[in-house]
Amino acid sequence: MSPAPIALSCGEPAGIGPELAVAAREALGSSVAFAWIGDPDHLPEGTNCSVIDDIGDAADVAPDALPVLPLAFPGPRVPGTLQPMQAAKVVEAISIGASLASEARASALCTLPIHKKALAEGAGFAFPGHTEYLASLAGVDHVVMMLASEMLRVVPATIHIPIADVPRSLDTTLLDRTIRITHEGLRRHFGIDAPRMAVAGLNPHAGEGGKIGREDTEIIAPLLERLRNEGFKLSGPHSADTLFHAAARARYDAAICMYHDQALIPIKTLDFDRGVNVTLGLPFIRTSPDHGTALDIAGQGVANPSSTVEALKLAWRMAGGTV
Numbered sequence: 120m121s122p123a124p125i126a127l128s129c130g131e132p133a134g135i136g137p138e139l140a141v142a143a144r145e146a147l148g149s150s151v152a153f154a155w156i157g158d159p160d161h162l163p164e165g166t167n168c169s170v171i172d173d174i175g176d177a178a179d180v181a182p183d184a185l186p187v188l189p190l191a192f193p194g195p196r197v198p199g200t201l202q203p204m205q206a207a208k209v210v211e212a213i214s215i216g217a218s219l220a221s222e223a224r225a226s227a228l229c230t231l232p233i234h235k236k237a238l239a240e241g242a243g244f245a246f247p248g249h250t251e252y253l254a255s256l257a258g259v260d261h262v263v264m265m266l267a268s269e270m271l272r273v274v275p276a277t278i279h280i281p282i283a284d285v286p287r288s289l290d291t292t293l294l295d296r297t298i299r300i301t302h303e304g305l306r307r308h309f310g311i312d313a314p315r316m317a318v319a320g321l322n323p324h325a326g327e328g329g330k331i332g333r334e335d336t337e338i339i340a341p342l343l344e345r346l347r348n349e350g351f352k353l354s355g356p357h358s359a360d361t362l363f364h365a366a367a368r369a370r371y372d373a374a375i376c377m378y379h380d381q382a383l384i385p386i387k388t389l390d391f392d393r394g395v396n397v398t399l400g401l402p403f404i405r406t407s408p409d410h411g412t413a414l415d416i417a418g419q420g421v422a423n424p425s426s427t428v429e430a431l432k433l434a435w436r437m438a439g440g441t442v
């Protein structure tokens with residue numbers, strides 16, 4: 120039996136999201152059932168869409184039509200131009216999708232990119248991004264952001280905080296919970312019975328034995344030793360600059376990194392078009408493409424839909440579907 124349709128939140132209308140929804144439907148056909156939550160008037164001109172009242176009807180819509188759960192926005196979509204008065208509806212689309220997934224009416228939530236500054240300024244959105252917002256909606260204290268593709272899986276232990284705040288944010292509790300949630304996610308969603316995780320150091324050369332900073336020797340290494348004694352397959356702390364070449368990648372199932380760009384630069388360099396953002400630790404499945412709103416190309420018909428297609432496929436597989 121196929122999973123219930125996926126709820127696809129529209130994201131920022133000024134971005135490439137509306138175009139990606141149409142392209143994903145064209146790419147996937149009926150292989151993955153999903154419904155786009157957004158304003159039908161925001162879809163590219165000529166889009167064949169089918170407005171539905173219940174997400175369960177998405178699976179019955181003609182393969183060449185985009186199933187739409189309508190959410191009226193104030194004003195038209197203006198590609199490339201953010202409109203503050205639309206921000207609250209962008210947030211509402213995420214909330215609707217999260218509710219559908221929480222209630223198992225949708226098998227997962229896949230989120231098209233939001234513009235975080237626009238939401239903060241236009242809707243008083245108090246979160247750094249979807250990840251933190253969805254954790255708050257779900258009442259979960261700690262979730263993990265994983266970027267995954269066939270080539271690499273990475274997890275930043277700290278996410279959308281200033282670099283200056285990273286050292287004081289890296290504590291044993293954060294790293295311990297991040298490693299445990301990642302371990303569980305690799306087992307549950309990626310079918311890896313005994314996950315191997317490689318942990319990056321914070322400082323150059325992983326601290327050079329304490330000569331370059333204290334976090335590697337005083338926080339990361341002792342925690343890894345304790346967790347290895349519990350049976351976790353962990354290596355590190357590694358020098359981050361030698362953690363991502365092909366031979367290194369073959370030695371682990373996921374790399375745990377200390378901050379956002381330490382994790383995201385390698386995967387967006389190696390596999391930008393197929394990388395998927397997946398949130399581990401939520402009570403429902405959530406994926407997202409690995410990129411943002413791409414305002415600079417919105418409306419030009421040149422956006423690459425591959426990451427969105429991969430995000431929908433991963434969610435579908437995580438929900439028990441085959442694709």
Ligand SMILES: NC(=O)c1ccc[n+]([C@@H]2O[C@H](COP(=O)([O-])OP(=O)(O)OC[C@H]3O[C@@H](n4cnc5c(N)ncnc54)[C@H](O)[C@@H]3O)[C@@H](O)[C@H]2O)c1
Binds near residue numbers: 135416
């Ligand atoms: N999942 C998300 O919601 C998400 C992810 C990343 C960034 N963002 C947000 O998006 C906004 C813009 O962020 P940014 O400029 O750092 O990153 P971005 O990914 O929007 O754009 C970076 C560059 O990559 C290009 N690009 C991105 N996606 C593309 C695609 N599918 N096809 C072709 N080219 C593509 C863009 O044109 C741009 O030149 C910010 O507000 C940021 O917070 C959201």
Ligand SMILES: N[C@H](C(=O)O)[C@H](O)COP(=O)(O)O
Binds near residue numbers: 247379
């Ligand atoms: N850090 C992610 C990236 O650069 O792709 C992106 O901002 C995702 O954030 P949310 O899924 O939490 O919105």
